[in-house]
Amino acid sequence: MNSGYSIDVAPTPGNRRPLYESPAFRLTVLGIHLASDFAEHLQAAGLTPKHVGMLTVIEQGLARTQDDVARLMRVSPSMIVRIADHLEQSDLIVRRRDPENRRKHVLSLTAQGKAVLGKTADFAATLDAALAARLGPDLGQGLDQALAVLMGRLTEGQ
Amino acid sequence: MNSGYSIDVAPTPGNRRPLYESPAFRLTVLGIHLASDFAEHLQAAGLTPKHVGMLTVIEQGLARTQDDVARLMRVSPSMIVRIADHLEQSDLIVRRRDPENRRKHVLSLTAQGKAVLGKTADFAATLDAALAARLGPDLGQGLDQALAVLMGRLTEGQ
DNA sequence: TATTGTTATACTCTATAACTATA
DNA sequence: TATAGTTATAGAGTATAACAATA
Numbered sequence: 001m002n003s004g005y006s007i008d009v010a011p012t013p014g015n016r017r018p019l020y021e022s023p024a025f026r027l028t029v030l031g032i033h034l035a036s037d038f039a040e041h042l043q044a045a046g047l048t049p050k051h052v053g054m055l056t057v058i059e060q061g062l063a064r065t066q067d068d069v070a071r072l073m074r075v076s077p078s079m080i081v082r083i084a085d086h087l088e089q090s091d092l093i094v095r096r097r098d099p100e101n102r103r104k105h106v107l108s109l110t111a112q113g114k115a116v117l118g119k120t121a122d123f124a125a126t127l128d129a130a131l132a133a134r135l136g137p138d139l140g141q142g143l144d145q146a147l148a149v150l151m152g153r154l155t156e157g158q
Numbered sequence: 159m160n161s162g163y164s165i166d167v168a169p170t171p172g173n174r175r176p177l178y179e180s181p182a183f184r185l186t187v188l189g190i191h192l193a194s195d196f197a198e199h200l201q202a203a204g205l206t207p208k209h210v211g212m213l214t215v216i217e218q219g220l221a222r223t224q225d226d227v228a229r230l231m232r233v234s235p236s237m238i239v240r241i242a243d244h245l246e247q248s249d250l251i252v253r254r255r256d257p258e259n260r261r262k263h264v265l266s267l268t269a270q271g272k273a274v275l276g277k278t279a280d281f282a283a284t285l286d287a288a289l290a291a292r293l294g295p296d297l298g299q300g301l302d303q304a305l306a307v308l309m310g311r312l313t314e315g316q
Numbered sequence: 317t318a319t320t321g322t323t324a325t326a327c328t329c330t331a332t333a334a335c336t337a338t339a
Numbered sequence: 340t341a342t343a344g345t346t347a348t349a350g351a352g353t354a355t356a357a358c359a360a361t362a
Contacts, residue, residue, distance in 0.1 A: 016283060019275050020214055023298075024192050024285035026305040028207065031189010033312060034182050036232055048352090049186065056178055067320060074194055076354050081322060103320040103361045117177050125174060127182035134311060135304055140181075142300025146293055147184040153292060154191060206329095225343060234331050239345060261338045261343040319362075329352070336345075 034127060041123050045116070046090075050075070052120050054083050055092065058107050059117060062155055065104045072154075092116055192285060199281045203274070204248075208233070210278050212241050213250065216265050217275060220313055223262045230312075250274055 019025050038049050053073055057063040063072050070080045084107070087093040092113035098104040109117075132140045177183050196207050211231055215221040221230050228238045242265070245251040250271035256262040267275075290298045 016276070016279055017286075019210070019279040019282055020218055020309075021306075022279060022282035022286050023289055023302055023305055024195075024282050026309055027185065028189050028192045028196060029211070029312065030305070030308055031186050032193060032207075033232070034186045035190060037182075038186060049190075050352095052177070053187070060178055065320080074191070077321065078323080078355080079353060082353090101320085101362070105321070118174070121174055121177040121180060124177055124180035124182050128175075128180050131181055131308065135307055139300070139304045139307060142297070143304035144181055146297045146301035146304070147181055147188070148179075149293055149297060150188055150289065151178075151184055154187065208329095223343075235344065236332080236346080237330060240330090259339075259343085263344070317362100319360100321358100321360085323356100323358075325354100325356080327352100327354080329350100331350080332348085334345105334347080337343085339340100339342075 037127060038120075038123070042120070045119075047116070050079075050083055051087060051092075052117070054080070054087065055109060055113055055117055058093065059109050059114070060155075064106055065098070066107065067104070069107070087113070195285060196278075196281070200278070203277075205274070208237075208241055209245060209250075210275070212238070212245065213267060213271055213275055216251065217267050217272070218313075222264055223256070224265065225262070227265070245271070 035049050038052070042048060042052065050073070054063075054069055057069055057072050063069040066077065066080045066084055069084075070077045073080075084093065084095065084105075088095055090112075091110055093107055093109055095105040095107060098106045131143075135143060193207050196210070200206060200210065208231070212221075212227055215227055215230050221227040224235065224238045224242055227242075228235045231238075242251065242253065242263075246253055248270075249268055251265055251267055253263040253265060256264045289301075293301060
């Protein structure tokens with residue numbers, strides 16, 4: 001009834017949870033801030049969060065080839081080539097052709113690549129400590145459990 | 159004792175939590191993925207997560223001027239100008255000079271700006287539902303509580 | 317003909333530096 | 340002289356498209 005007198009009810013439900021209280025929104029904001037913390041730390045080593053992300057999915061066995069990494073990290077194959085080039089030149093990964101399908105490059109970590117993950121884990125531990133200090137043991141454990149479950153979504157190809 | 163026979167103990171503590179189990183790392187990974195979900199959704203409206211972030215900090219009263227927004231969102235003032243220009247041209251915010259200090263631009267949302275936040279909240283609710291479905295009520299509530307506490311860190315100027 | 321990876325290219329994002337206006 | 344905002348510019352990041360090799 002476009003009478004001009006109608007009260008506007010549809011556009012703003014009114015009973016919805018505001019954006020800033022949405023868990024998905026909060027995860028996004030916190031994640032972006034933490035990513036910037038990681039980026040700042042990694043800069044000294046000439047690395048970015050994407051480099052570490054690639055090392056992680058390889059180390060975890062979530063991605064065997066560059067194509068796997070591209071899909072899992074939601075970045076273009078050409079970008080993966082650049083990151084992999086950099087990681088290989090820094091002796092953090094090795095590429096070898098898959099003898100069963102010579103189009104594929106099978107990726108694996110070097111000892112130095114594992115060491116980078118270890119050093120990054122040390123830095124992450126300092127961030128974790130700051131989070132834990134804020135949350136206390138109960139909320140901290142609740143967060144850990146929830147995050148463990150949610151990570152499953154990403155590793156299942158979603 | 160650089161004897162050559164020494165066992166390597168310092169570089170790899172061994173008892174540290176691996177990176178992929180770090181809450182900070184997991185928050186980063188999940189946040190980046192969710193940010194890409196938001197970005198994909200907002201694209202149709204010609205907006206980015208940064209636009210919505212700016213609308214949110216204004217609406218929440220966390221930032222009164224462009225300078226406030228720049229510090230809170232950790233982006234350069236010049237970037238804020240671009241985002242604010244876009245938001246103003248789209249009639250989502252208004253700038254007015256602060257009469258007490260004419261260098262400052264006081265920012266506020268228009269009705270349309272608030273509507274954008276509302277529509278984004280609707281989309282966030284769909285992401286929230288997916289998260290909740292994975293977590294179940296107990297873990298879901300634990301996550302909500304922890305995130306609420308952690309958001310405080312950002313709004314306190316940290 | 318489809319897949320995997322690479323290269324060439326162009327476009328977007330973002331920061332730095334120089335500048336204007338105000339204090 | 341310092342602050343808030345703007346503009347100009349350059350650099351980094353990223354995707355798309357064309358290509359090569361393999362299946």
